[in-house]
Amino acid sequence: MAQNMIIRTVEISKRFGEIIALDKVNFGVEPGEVVVIIGPSGSGKSTLLRCLNGLEKVDSGEIIIDGIKLDKDKINIHKVREELGMVFQEFNLFPHLSVSGNLCLAQETVRKRSKPEAEKISLELLKKVGLLDKKDSFPNQLSGGQQQRVAIARALAMNPKIMLFDEPTSALDPEMIGEVLEVMKNLAREGMTMLVVTHEIGFAREVANRIIFMDQGKIIEEGCAKDILNSPQNPRTISFLSKVLK
Amino acid sequence: MFLQQIFNWISFQLHILKNILIYLLPAIPMTIKLTLLAFALALILGLLIGLSRLSQRGLIKAMSKIYVDVLRGIPLLVQIFFIYFGLGKILNLNRFLAGVIAIAVCYSAYLAEIIRAGIQAIHKGQYQAALSLGMTPYQTMRYVILPQSFRIIVPPIANEFIASLKDSSLVSIIGLRELTRAGREYYSQYFVDFQTWLVVGIIYLIMTLSLSRLVAWLEKKYRVHGYGIPR
Numbered sequence: 001m002a003q004n005m006i007i008r009t010v011e012i013s014k015r016f017g018e019i020i021a022l023d024k025v026n027f028g029v030e031p032g033e034v035v036v037i038i039g040p041s042g043s044g045k046s047t048l049l050r051c052l053n054g055l056e057k058v059d060s061g062e063i064i065i066d067g068i069k070l071d072k073d074k075i076n077i078h079k080v081r082e083e084l085g086m087v088f089q090e091f092n093l094f095p096h097l098s099v100s101g102n103l104c105l106a107q108e109t110v111r112k113r114s115k116p117e118a119e120k121i122s123l124e125l126l127k128k129v130g131l132l133d134k135k136d137s138f139p140n141q142l143s144g145g146q147q148q149r150v151a152i153a154r155a156l157a158m159n160p161k162i163m164l165f166d167e168p169t170s171a172l173d174p175e176m177i178g179e180v181l182e183v184m185k186n187l188a189r190e191g192m193t194m195l196v197v198t199h200e201i202g203f204a205r206e207v208a209n210r211i212i213f214m215d216q217g218k219i220i221e222e223g224c225a226k227d228i229l230n231s232p233q234n235p236r237t238i239s240f241l242s243k244v245l246k
Numbered sequence: 247m248f249l250q251q252i253f254n255w256i257s258f259q260l261h262i263l264k265n266i267l268i269y270l271l272p273a274i275p276m277t278i279k280l281t282l283l284a285f286a287l288a289l290i291l292g293l294l295i296g297l298s299r300l301s302q303r304g305l306i307k308a309m310s311k312i313y314v315d316v317l318r319g320i321p322l323l324v325q326i327f328f329i330y331f332g333l334g335k336i337l338n339l340n341r342f343l344a345g346v347i348a349i350a351v352c353y354s355a356y357l358a359e360i361i362r363a364g365i366q367a368i369h370k371g372q373y374q375a376a377l378s379l380g381m382t383p384y385q386t387m388r389y390v391i392l393p394q395s396f397r398i399i400v401p402p403i404a405n406e407f408i409a410s411l412k413d414s415s416l417v418s419i420i421g422l423r424e425l426t427r428a429g430r431e432y433y434s435q436y437f438v439d440f441q442t443w444l445v446v447g448i449i450y451l452i453m454t455l456s457l458s459r460l461v462a463w464l465e466k467k468y469r470v471h472g473y474g475i476p477r
Contacts, residue, residue, distance in 0.1 A: 053378055054377075055374050055377065055378065078380050078381075078382060081377065081378055081379070081380040082380040084378070085378075086374075086375075086378035088371060088374065088375065090371050092369075092371040092372060092374065092375035093375075094372065094375070094376075094390055094394075095394065096393050096394050096397075105379075105381075105389055105390075106376075106379035106380060106381055109381055109385045109389060110379060110380040110381055110385070111380075151375075154379070155378075155379070158379060158380060
């Protein structure tokens, strides 16, 4: 593997009781790459993302993010998280804050930006995701798609080097999936390094540089998007794709 | 003639009630002072204990659990006796301080449980979102979790506040001259029992009802968008 990997894992394993969520996973992401992880539910995709930003602790193995090794004792975890933006399936906006409050909070408390500075950045990002007119709304006044776009803007406000997406469209009504994917595609075109867990094969086909197929805590197959989707080699990949693509 | 008698009786009763009221009024500030001070202390203690109950450290967690179990399991009256006659002798506490400490400590145990429940009611996605933005556990608690918990815990905390106002009457037993004590003094001087306790009861009721109104206002003020039944 190349030395310029921005994310690198070495033999990481994670169990939840009897269930092995991650089984000695080795992988890496290069700067500017868009990597999509697919696989059946329970295959360890989400756990992998959570381990990368320390929301779950790995049982063994190493994670190196942008040259910083993730300590098991979590001392440097905040430093690493500042470089990793994360978007969740359930949006997880802060319901007691307005849209612009959601975007400003971590800028002010973590990045130590002044309020006017944070607000200026928030407005630019809301414009980018097409929600400038919603800056004073509260999360419950927005549709699911709008909430997820706010969540993406909130993560971007921290100027992360990498964006992690954990099934960002799985909780959305079908007609709202497109608007979120559009924002993500634009982000990919701008050269953002992205690691996306998703079931949206169309999105993978269009923007992914690389697709990783996971099953039972292991990486079964990986390669460029066209190869994996058009001519998968592993029988499990073939069986999964045949169900997803129908 | 008969009407005249009724009129005389009523005016006599009103006269007694007025005398009782005048006698009791100076004792009301003590009840208010006692409750406010004790409850403010109970809130601070309760927050600390409630957060300790959620601590990752085993020892802190275990000790806070013991604190809650012990204090919640002993009658407040016994705690007042213990603190005034027991600890008070050693620490030289006066009646007022002993009363404040007894109520504060006892209520902090209840408040700790309410605060703990309020924090645990917040969805774990909120922690994950805040942490993933690089916020420290303290910042997450301060800016994301507690503001949302606050809305949940205001009604039960208000209940405890009202209960503590009523329970402040127990401190009369160690001779602190608050409202209930003043009522007993009046009774033992003039032997009018029915009217005395009627007036005492009404004064408590006026105070607790005012508190209820205050709480309703607070709840409205700290309403969180997206929670509760839409009106």
